[in-house]
Amino acid sequence: MNILLTPARIGSVEIRNRIVMPPMTTRTADEEGKVTDETVAYYMARGLGGGGMVPCEMASPSREGRHRRRELGIYDDRFLPGLSSLTDEIRRGGARASLQLGHGGGHTRRDICGETPIAPSAIPHPVFEVTNETIIPDAMTHERIDATIAAFAAAAVRAETAGFDCVEIHAAHGYLISQFLTPFENRRTDEYGGSLENRARFGLAVLRAVKAAVVIPVIFRISVDDYFPRGLPYAEGRRVAIWAAQAGADALHIAAGHYRSLPSAARMIPPMAYPDATFLDYAAEVKKEAEVPVIAVGRLGDPDTAAAAVESGKADFVALGRTLIADPDWVEKLRRGEPARRCLACNTCVNEMRGGAQLRCVVNGAAGQELRFAAPKRPKGERIAVVGAGPAGLTYASLVADGNEVTVIERADRPGGAFRYAGKAPLFQEVVADQRSFDLYIRNLYAACLHRNVAFMFSADVMRSPHLLASYDRIVIATGAKYRFGLGDLPGMVLDLGAGRWPGFKQVLSMSAFREWLYYKARKGTGEAFRRLAGPDQKVVVIGDAVAAGKSRTAIAGAFEAALLVG
Numbered sequence: 277m278n279i280l281l282t283p284a285r286i287g288s289v290e291i292r293n294r295i296v297m298p299p300m301t302t303r304t305a306d307e308e309g310k311v312t313d314e315t316v317a318y319y320m321a322r323g324l325g326g327g328g329m330v331p332c333e334m335a336s337p338s339r340e341g342r343h344r345r346r347e348l349g350i351y352d353d354r355f356l357p358g359l360s361s362l363t364d365e366i367r368r369g370g371a372r373a374s375l376q377l378g379h380g381g382g383h384t385r386r387d388i389c390g391e392t393p394i395a396p397s398a399i400p401h402p403v404f405e406v407t408n409e410t411i412i413p414d415a416m417t418h419e420r421i422d423a424t425i426a427a428f429a430a431a432a433v434r435a436e437t438a439g440f441d442c443v444e445i446h447a448a449h450g451y452l453i454s455q456f457l458t459p460f461e462n463r464r465t466d467e468y469g470g471s472l473e474n475r476a477r478f479g480l481a482v483l484r485a486v487k488a489a490v491v492i493p494v495i496f497r498i499s500v501d502d503y504f505p506r507g508l509p510y511a512e513g514r515r516v517a518i519w520a521a522q523a524g525a526d527a528l529h530i531a532a533g534h535y536r537s538l539p540s541a542a543r544m545i546p547p548m549a550y551p552d553a554t555f556l557d558y559a560a561e562v563k564k565e566a567e568v569p570v571i572a573v574g575r576l577g578d579p580d581t582a583a584a585a586v587e588s589g590k591a592d593f594v595a596l597g598r599t600l601i602a603d604p605d606w607v608e609k610l611r612r613g614e615p616a617r618r619c620l621a622c623n624t625c626v627n628e629m630r631g632g633a634q635l636r637c638v639v640n641g642a643a644g645q646e647l648r649f650a651a652p653k654r655p656k657g658e659r660i661a662v663v664g665a666g667p668a669g670l671t672y673a674s675l676v677a678d679g680n681e682v683t684v685i686e687r688a689d690r691p692g693g694a695f696r697y698a699g700k701a702p703l704f705q706e707v708v709a710d711q712r713s714f715d716l717y718i719r720n721l722y723a724a725c726l727h728r729n730v731a732f733m734f735s736a737d738v739m740r741s742p743h744l745l746a747s748y749d750r751i752v753i754a755t756g757a758k759y760r761f762g763l764g765d766l767p768g769m770v771l772d773l774g775a776g777r778w779p780g781f782k783q784v785l786s787m788s789a790f791r792e793w794l795y796y797k798a799r800k801g802t803g804e805a806f807r808r809l810a811g812p813d814q815k816v817v818v819i820g821d822a823v824a825a826g827k828s829r830t831a832i833a834g835a836f837e838a839a840l841l842v843g
């Protein structure tokens with residue numbers, strides 16, 4: 277039995293396996309913060325997917341701590357009915373439900389939280405929520421500190437009433453408790469500032485108050501390293517984690533990073549150029565001293581890496597964030613021995629969410645839209661030819677493989693399409709590109725197709741041999757886009773030579789105007805030419821870049837729609 281699938285406890289709560297989801301803001305709540313049907317459908321999918329615990333996203337214990345529009349609300353009893361329906365649905369799938377209590381502190385704005393934000397000290401805070409703006413919060417008085425601690429306790433009671441099995445205190449990433457911990461943001465000279473004991477006082481007081489208020493287990497999530505000068509250094513972060521365990525935390529969730537991290541805030545959600553298991557050694561170090569379970573997080577989506585994290589004793593639980601956005605059924609697939617859809621670590625989900633959008637994913641066209649895909653209409657009992665083994669073609673094939681006889685026909689000698697080059701460009705979306713991420717994604721998707729008995733014909737050109745398509749009921753054209761202006765295969769060849777890393781070239785290829793031109797104007801869809809190959813009785817579907825040249829997310833989303841919504 278895979279160790280990831282063995283049960284374990286957090287406090288009094290038994291969790292069916294070692295995989296939990298970390299809290300991730302979705303913006304699916306309504307403007308007020310009430311749970312919507314979309315919120316329920318999103319979390320229900322993660323609960324049904326087999327994970328042990330589904331923690332819901334950061335919710336502020338008081339109104340002035342709200343850090344995003346459409347943030348989940350817990351600061352008033354009026355949120356209880358929605359939250360109760362959420363826990364019912366998560367638990368119906370067999371998972372435990374948890375809620376993260378997080379106060380934005382100085383990392384919010386008046387237009388979001390309704391008043392001047394509060395923080396340990398009145399220093400400028402850069403706030404990125406839809407727009408970038410720097411604010412100066414009010415320094416918290418002792419009365420404000422006491423009231424905020426009480427608000428955390430009251431919110432925990434509400435969470436318990438709503439049926440959550442655990443609550444998690446958010447002391448990571450630069451929000452209020454983390455602001456108290458961080459010397460740069462905490463300039464206080466009273467008992468809440470100065471020494472580490474003083475800077476930790478507020479967070480530990482919150483923890484003790486929450487523990488005293490509820491019976492359910494309390495998890496303490498902390499960034500043990502802020503990664504910037506005068507941020508919380510690792511030696512101190514580790515100390516505070518141990519103190520939290522001694523103060524009654526039932527589990528520690530070891531994260532790292534802060535909005536002020538260098539080289540950028542992206543470090544807290546490590547993009548593709550960062551190594552797998554980015555923060556695991558921090559968790560392992562804490563676990564040596566802590567007498568409570570430790571949850572590790574950060575690029576643990578490779579099943580072998582995740583299993584090794586638990587097997588080696590470095591962590592008791594692994595939290596899979598973007599991995600479960602990309603494939604909510606990751607755990608069920610692990611149980612069945614099926615390859616999962618692998619997250620690219622491209623951070624489009626979080627970057628677009630911070631920019632104001634609801635949660636979406638490049639490789640999972642249904643993420644954040646679970647309601648729309650709730651009753652899929654797949655083709656049934658057909659012989660389907662998918663022309664093109666790029667990300668859109670493979671995605672389509674993997675989604676319709678059950679109940680159909682599917683063959684993917686590809687001109688090249690291997691799968692991958694545009695993703696064979698994507699990692700050779702300097703950037704993918706907003707992050708530094710890394711070819712390994714694309715190769716692993718394609719390898720898994722190809723393996724998932726094979727697992728579902730999809731057949732493959734490589735080095736087969738249907739333009740030259742149209743008879744290859746003759747026996748199919750449905751022809752799905754996923755042939756991508758081709759370069760115009762006589763460029764042909766030149767851009768791919770140049771990237772293959774490593775030009776994406778050459779000075780000068782790299783700068784040009786990173787310019788957003790140039791990239792937009794390259795995606796949209798320099799290429800055109802190839803679908804129409806292939807459409808002519810179909811006979812009059814054959815259904816033809818054109819998907820991805822073959823319809824119109826664009827970005828991968830749109831191409832893969834098109835494959836989801838064509839496979840699951842059209843029938």
Ligand SMILES: Cc1cc2nc3c(=O)[nH]c(=O)nc-3n(C[C@H](O)[C@H](O)[C@H](O)COP(=O)(O)O)c2cc1C
Nearest residue numbers: 298299300301333334545574575596597598625626
């Ligand atoms: C879209 C998105 C939203 C997030 N929102 C939160 C949040 O509300 N609270 C939090 O503590 N971390 C948040 N995170 C960070 C994750 O909990 C997690 O620490 C991070 O994604 C690294 O784990 P992973 O590599 O498994 O994705 C968010 C991450 C993403 C991708």
Ligand code: SF4
Nearest residue numbers: 619620622623625637
């Ligand atoms: S958008 Fe990118 S980083 Fe986010 S879950 Fe999807 S593949 Fe992973």
